[in-house]
Amino acid sequence: MRIQEWPSAERPREKLLARGATTLSDAELLALILGSGVRGHDAVGTARRLLNEHGPLHALLEQPPARLLRMRGIGKARACALKAALELAARSQMAELERGSAVTDPPSAGRYLAQKLRGRPHEVFAALFLNSRHGVIGYEELFQGTVDGAEVHPREVVRQALQHNAAAVIVGHNHPSGNAEPSPADRAVTQRLKQALALIDVRLLDHFVIGDGKPVSMAMRGWI
Template identity: 55%
Template sequence: MAIKDWPAGERPREKLLADGPSGLSDAELLAVLLRTGTRGQTALDVARRLLVEFGSLSAILTATLDEFCSSDGLGPGKYVQFQAVLELARRYMAERLMEADALTNSELTRDYLRARMRDYPHEVFACLYLDNQHRVTAMEELFKGTIDGAAVYPREVVKRCLHNNAAAVIFAHNHPSGLAEPSQADIAITNRLKLALNTIDVRVLDHVVVGRGEVVSFAERGLL
C-alpha cells in the first residue's frame, strides 16, 4: 500500500504538520526527504532499510556519493537533496552563533563545532574570531592535516587575528579517532598560541576538541 493510502495520522508529512518535526522518528524524517520509494517499497520502507544498511542517521548523511548511490533505489538526485539539507542545518547554526554571546551560549558554540567538524576524515584546526562583546564575527579553518594531526603555526594565527580585528578567539580542532580527550600536544600548542596572542592583546577564551560524540572544552577542564 502506498503512503498516500495510509491513514492521515500515520503519513510522515501529515504527522510533521500535526505534531512538529520532533514527533517523527529518524525513519519518518528520512521518508519526508526521500518523498518517493522504489518498486515494492514505500519511502518509509526505504528509509528504514537505509538506517539498517548504514547503521545510523549520521552515517547516511555523511556518506560519499558512491556509498550513498550503492544502496538500491538511490541516485545523485537524492544525494544532492540530503547534502543540501545538511549544509542548510550547518549554516542555520552558524547564523545563530553569530547572533549570540559565545561565552554565555557555550552549548550553542559546541553544537555548531560538533556539527561542522565531527565527521572530517583528517584533523582540522579552526579559529572563531570574537569582538569585544564576545560575538563571533568569523570562523576560519586554518590548518589541515592527516589523521595523526595538523601542523599549527602561531605566526599565521596572529596574522589572521589581526586581519579579522579579533578581540578574542576560540580555537577548535577535531580528533578523527573519535576520542575528544586533549593530548599533551594539544595543551602545548594552546599555550604557545596564548603567548603569541598576548603580544597583540587577543584573549584565548577556549579551545574545543571535537570527537565523534563528545566535545571537550579546555576552559571547563581548567586547561587555559
C-alpha cells in the same frame, strides 16, 4: 502497506505539521527528504535501512556525494537533497552565531564546528574569530593534517586574529578516528595558543575536539 495507508496521525508529513519536527524520529525525518522508498519498501523503511547500514544519522549525512550515490535508494537527486539539507543546517547555525548571542552558549559554537569538521578524512584545525561582544566576524580553516594529527602554528592563529581585528577566538579540530577525547598534544597546543593570543590581548575562549559524539569543550573541562 504504503505510507498513504497509515493512520493519518502516524504519517511523517502529517505528524510534523500537527506536532512539529522534533516529534519525528531520524528515520521519519530522513524519509521526508527521500520522498519515496525503493521497490518493496516505503520511504520510512528505506530510511531505516540506510540508517542501519550507514548510520548513525550524522555519519550518513556527512558521506561525500560519490559514496551516497553507491547506496541503494539514493540517486543523484536524493544525494543532492541530503547534502543541501546538511549545508542549510550549517548555514542556519552560522547565522545564529553571527547574531552574537549564541556564542555565549559554548555548545552552540561546538555544534557549528562539528557541522563543519565532523566526517573529514583528515584532521582540520579551524577558528571562529569574535568581536568584543562575542559576535562571529570570521571562520577560517587554518591547518590540515593527516588522519592522526595536524601541525598547529600559534603565530598563524595570531596573524589571523589581527587580520580580523578579533577580541576573542574559539578553535576546534576533528579527530577522524571518532574519539573526541583530547590528547596531551591537544592540551599542550591549547596552552600555547592561549599564551600567544594573550600577547595581543585576544582571549582564547574554548577549544573543541570533534568526534562521533558531542564535541568536547576544553573550557568545560577547566583546561583553558
